[in-house]
Amino acid sequence: MDLSLSTRTVPGAGGDRTVVEVGGEIDVYTAPKLREQLVELVNDGSYHLVVDMERVDFLDSTGLGVLVGGLKRVRAHEGSLRLVCNQERILKIFRITGLTKVFPIHTSVDEAVNAVD
Amino acid sequence: MATVELRFSAQPEHVRTARLVAAAVARRAGVDEAVLDEVRLAVGEACSRAVGLHRSNGVTTPIRVVLTEEEKTFSIEVGDEVPGAGTAAATAAGVPVARAAAPAEDFDDADGEDEMGLAVIRGLVDDVEVTAGEDGGVLRMRWPVLPAEEDADLLS
Numbered sequence: 001m002d003l004s005l006s007t008r009t010v011p012g013a014g015g016d017r018t019v020v021e022v023g024g025e026i027d028v029y030t031a032p033k034l035r036e037q038l039v040e041l042v043n044d045g046s047y048h049l050v051v052d053m054e055r056v057d058f059l060d061s062t063g064l065g066v067l068v069g070g071l072k073r074v075r076a077h078e079g080s081l082r083l084v085c086n087q088e089r090i091l092k093i094f095r096i097t098g099l100t101k102v103f104p105i106h107t108s109v110d111e112a113v114n115a116v117d
Numbered sequence: 118m119a120t121v122e123l124r125f126s127a128q129p130e131h132v133r134t135a136r137l138v139a140a141a142v143a144r145r146a147g148v149d150e151a152v153l154d155e156v157r158l159a160v161g162e163a164c165s166r167a168v169g170l171h172r173s174n175g176v177t178t179p180i181r182v183v184l185t186e187e188e189k190t191f192s193i194e195v196g197d198e199v200p201g202a203g204t205a206a207a208t209a210a211g212v213p214v215a216r217a218a219a220p221a222e223d224f225d226d227a228d229g230e231d232e233m234g235l236a237v238i239r240g241l242v243d244d245v246e247v248t249a250g251e252d253g254g255v256l257r258m259r260w261p262v263l264p265a266e267e268d269a270d271l272l273s
Contacts (some may be wrong), residue, residue: 027136029129029166058136060161061233089154096240098232 003030005037008060009046012113018046019109023055029036039053039068047079050112059090071103071114080104082112120146120186124179128173135182136161139193145260146186153242156193156260162194162234163256169231170199170254175227191246198253 004023005027009016024033041049049070053059071081082104085091094100107114121142125131139160140153148156160182167180181196239245245261 025133027129027161028168058157058161060158060165061237062165065235081174093158093237097236 001040003033003058005034006038007041007075010113012115013047014116015048016049017048017113019050019113021052021055021110023057026056027058027060028062031050031062031066035066035069036114038066038073042070042073042077042079047074047077047098049074049079050080050109051081051083052092052109052112053085054088056085058085061093061097064093064099065102068099074077080117082098082106082115084109084112086110118138119183123182123184125182126179127168127176129165129168131180131197132161132164132168135180139182139184142184142186143191143193143260148191148193149263152260156191159238159241160193160195161260162238163193163231163258166234166256167195168230170197174199176224186262189262191262192257192259194255194257196253200251200253201249214273233242 002024003026004021006021008019008021010019010099011017017055020037020041022024022034033070036051038051051067051070067081067083076117085094091105094105104112104115106115121138123135123138125135136157143156144150144153164180164182170176171178171180175200175236179199181194183196185192185194185243235247238256238258240244242258242260245255248255248257
């Protein structure tokens with residue numbers, strides 16, 4: 001299965017948030033597409049991102065690398081990158097790599113969009 | 118003798134194929150359904166790493182994946198042909214070895230992508246072994262298989 005990406009702007013408690021809905025498999029082949037999307041958003045001035053991973057079927061370390069890269073980019077603009085994920089098999093990868101301490105992980109888009117530091 | 122052996126050119130698009138084949142063979146071998154996701158992820162990480170090593174070192178030979186069903190275990194070997202690569206993985210301590218780093222344009226986001234992949238594998242799989250030789254490195258992973266229900270097939 002290929003990667004699907006769609007973005008929308010949602011007003012949140014702390015201002016507008018850009019929600020990136022990701023579906024399919026994020027691996028060594030498809031991760032560059034996600035990277036391009038995140039880079040493009042940041043270049044266009046979207047610094048508060050919510051990556052919705054509820055429809056992700058597979059995630060590997062390449063995908064984690066892209067998310068870490070996205071986080072670095074938004075932080076350079078004092079932005080934020082929040083994840084939405086309830087899938088145990090995806091969450092497990094974040095736990096194994098210690099990235100649960102790096103990314104705020106939310107149970108719903110609504111919660112992520114309205115979260116403020 | 119291997120149960121299934123797969124060779125693929127070092128292109129990222131083939132890693133998914135390797136994952137699917139490995140998971141299918143593991144299921145047939147009797148690896149617990151609950152563990153199949155881990156097998157899929159671990160073999161994907163091992164193959165991604167091998168693809169990265171081949172590409173960054175200009176190695177044009179294929180990656181080799183050997184899936185072997187044994188009496189009590191199912192094993193996967195992913196072999197690369199980059200000399201010294203396995204050594205780097207085995208030590209994972211920054212010991213200088215004769216291999217090029219991953220190209221910056223591919224991996225500009227995460228420092229030490231190779232280490233992150235290995236960290237995932239080690240976090241998932243209890244029985245992991247990384248060896249190296251002059252001809253390249255091999256990453257071996259083993260999982261237990263459920264006892265075969267010998268009579269079930271005969272009766273059904």
